[in-house]
Amino acid sequence: MDGSAWVRGSPGAAGDMALPPTLVAFLEARCARYGARPAMRCALPNGMAGTLTFNQLAEASDAVALWLREELGLPHGAVVAVQGPNCLAFPVIFWGALKAGMVPTAINPLYTPREVSDQLKAAKARVLFVLDALAGKLDMVLEQAGPLPVVTFGIAEFFARPTRAFIHFMLRRVKRMVPPIPVEHRRFDDILARGQALRVRGGAERVRAYGEAVTGDDTVTLWFTGGTTGKSKGVVHTHRSLLASMALINHAFAEPWKTEPPRTLLVLPFYHIFGVGMMLQALELGGEIILIPNPRPLTNLKKSIERFHPTFLPGVPTLFANLANQDWFVPAAKPHLRLCLAGAAPLTPATQQRWRQVMGQPIHELYGMTECGLATATPLDGQDHTGSIGRLLPGLSARIVDAGGNEVPDGEPGELLLRGPQVMKGYLDQPAETAATLRDGWLHTGDVVVRDPGGFLRIVDRRKDMLLVSGFNVYPSEIEAVIAEHPGVLECAVIGVPDDATGEAPKAFVVARDPALTVDAVREHCKERLTNYKRPRQVEIIPELPKTPVGKVLKRELRLRAAPVSPFHAP
Template identity: 40%
Template sequence: MSDCQAYDKAPWSDQYEKPFEPSDVVAGYDNLPGLIREAAEKYPDHIAFTACMANGMNGSLRYSEVEAMSDAFAVYLREELGLERGARVAVQMPNCLSFPVAAFGVLKAGCVLVNTNPLYTAPEMKHQFNDAGVEAVVIMDMFMDKLESVITETPVEHVVVASVAQWFPTVVRGIMKFVLRYWNRAIPDYEMAATPIVRAVEMGRRRQAEQDIKVADYTADLGLDEGAVLQYTGGTTGVAKGALLSHGNLLVNMRQLDLISLGYVEAGKDCVVTALPMYHIFAFTVNLLLFYHHGGRNVLVPSPRPIQNCQRALENYPVNWITGVNTLYNALLNEEWFNVYPPKTMKVALAGGTALHQSVAERWQKVVGCPIVEGYGLTESSPLLCFNPISRPRKDSIGIPAPGTEVRLVDDEGQCVPLGEPGELIARGPQIMQGYWHRPEETANTLRDGWLYTGDVAEMEEDGFFRIVDRKKDMILVSGFNVYPNEVEDCLAQLDKVHESAVVGVEDEQSGEAVWAFVVKRDDSLTESELAAHCKTNLAGYKRPRKFIFRDELPKTPVGKVLRKELRAELKSQQKKQQAA
């Protein structure tokens, strides 16, 4: 038996909850708007989304309302703004009722949705909007000052603005807007022209009625291979780039999730808490799309930090599901209110984005009475590649490949490693991205002969379960968010007083990993406060170094490449000594 035969035999085939045929792994719809429309037809009076604030104030939209408003927003994009099919539209909002209205409207218009992190700084926004060629932005009012500072340096021509209280009951909305603007001073003043989203919906609805527009016509011939979402990621290295996910990629990945969770999701009955941001591919595919498809109620938490922000969402609603990263579950378990009153209706907690600590999984099972089921995937795979069977999740394992997915472990030459030995995990399947937006060299490096090279090192057990043992790339995972050292080092290099730097990830109880930076001074007057202030201006919070360490020099290879692994090993050794002391 050759080394590859160990994987080609697909030993995981016997591990699925229920048998399936290859023909079961299909999109099932012509495009995403078809799936969205069908859900509204099946569950028109069901509550689709409830946005729950930390104090319990809330607002909800039913499926019929989401359908009508997203239809109207699609008409606004196409008829009022004149956007063509395939135009890139950025949506830059935290979890709120406006997010599904805008996102579904973009897809129904036949445009490409560009999910944008609202925590981005102005320079990061500028990069993404320029790279994607964004023509319109739907943004939360709290971030308008950042957009205003860079919009003239981008191709953005149209701005739609929303509020976190959009579509809440009138009195509640008024109170929230007053508090946010005048008490918290969270809404900045701006002079840039922008259309409120409620006005955009009204304009689209009027056009739709006057011209008898059938929104489905916008996407009647939209194929599965056409781009649906530009999801930005660092890929394997460097500056953020857009992974182009097609309608087929996302629809098939949802079908794969369905085959895994068969019998656990109750159509039209389940309720999921979405604390992870929906602009992140995990929550976008699983929480937003999959649970909408099944008629679920989605309870949205605008921000899970501090963790008390999740309390009302978990206590006030009959929650069956929750998705999160290890740090979120760990934070909940450290809250007295959660331990005293855990959600009694919870069936399953889904974990991804970063490694799940076994101690957290065991405590969760004890406190809540349901399992945390870990999965594995990447932005480039829509995202699911592997998942544990729900009825019997395995400790310290990412599970088995999603139905219809091939997985191999290979060495540096691309040759399969023997069973039981570590190798880079590569995968092939219908959920793999089309490529990186306008980056053929990066695409060719990551996608080789149809295989996605993940950069993660794993081992496979005889029965087909996989375990991640290390990351080949230098990526740092902070609370499930990717931080790429090159980007942070490039930011530090902008300071004249910095000679050079090296950025590494350090194990952290709160965020999984924390960003630390080793810095060699060019000017002796350089201080940590100067570095911190510079990073605050140019980097999102989770990317900013938690600690700066000044060094006279950095370890390097003979050709001058900084050896980050030596710095990581040094810090790890120091942590062990401190723990032993």
């Protein structure tokens, strides 16, 4: 590098695109354009599904907005919390809050009562919408978070009435999956009916007025980071920054949809920026989104793929690694799937190779983070870019620096710094964390990358995950990629553990594809492919890796599990 930031801009850069001023204006324009076209479907494992058209999404979200403002009496800027899986009620509540001039914050449905109350308090939420199946311990939540209005919704909201009644009966009476709710609450269908009555009495004009009061600099949503390395932080994005990120997505991936809008299979949850980004992309292009409430086990996807024939599959690398080993998946998905997109974690060459082998197409990799949305993407140019996260997208600036802040030349690893219109405003009520991450206008990502002369970036690892072994920098992702090449390995993760001789040493946690896989076989595989100090000194074969619901490996849990002494410690 020449000592100055390298910038890759071009016609169509985010800053040059014709963006609506707010997400509220964005949704209104798309709903008016696409009208009766299906916008979203919720597909259950048994094959039952419900559908919302763009018109229905507009009308239902209007009703939620009116209830929030005129029945509940919440002001502009109030925070609306939503906890639940991907289902049709979720986007209606999300957009309803935005139309009311409020700020939605999504809560991980797997959170404990303590974690839910922590997020409610941190976000200063004024109301909680929650899936009825998750509401059994709300007394514990509200005891810690303080009193809050609560609205419960079911998994089958907006399904046809007989289907919805059958599903609710089965869940409540037969499977007993909906517990008694120990706090005062309102039902979603009740507040929706109240809001719809207000809409009929002239409320639609008032909703427009609420939306027109929103500005591009207003907070659009609060995302709480996944906490894979530590406690979650609330990431503040504005309408302007999220729209800029959406524009980059469409700039990078609109090419396959010029003749036909996408049918997106959305396994990614709405409480993650990747999931919301893919929702925005589909709405922009008039495509339909197939929402999957629970992708585990993966056979839960089978009927939705066979029925709706998705053409676009975004996901995390572990999703693709596991789908490639499902006997039913290839014949069901291959005839229709046109674009696969991986993000949120590094894609290993072994997963890419296996996917090409069984599906006959590549997985396109992108790079982004909650703090900056989408930043890079591999181009859809027909070339093999395996191992790269692509080039910097238009309208962005980047620097790659060493620990001293000095720029490194092409081919040398360094931390990626980013600057652009989609970077977050900061961390919620955490000025010290914000100042440490946003310095002199640059977002310090914490990710170590290498840039080649063509401008393509390759993720080396998280800076925090880097090991120091006998004075050498060792990146766990390199070891993981090598181990993943073994045919008997399904997936793996590497962490650092204390070592008397080297200070720190790699430890590998391995999930076997082949039940006959042994620790010695993994060691021998690494011995042939890695220099001595990079080889795992400890190997442990485990049934599964701990992960977030998005699919990111929770290395902090592996560190807690790792003991100073192991029976598999290498001599």
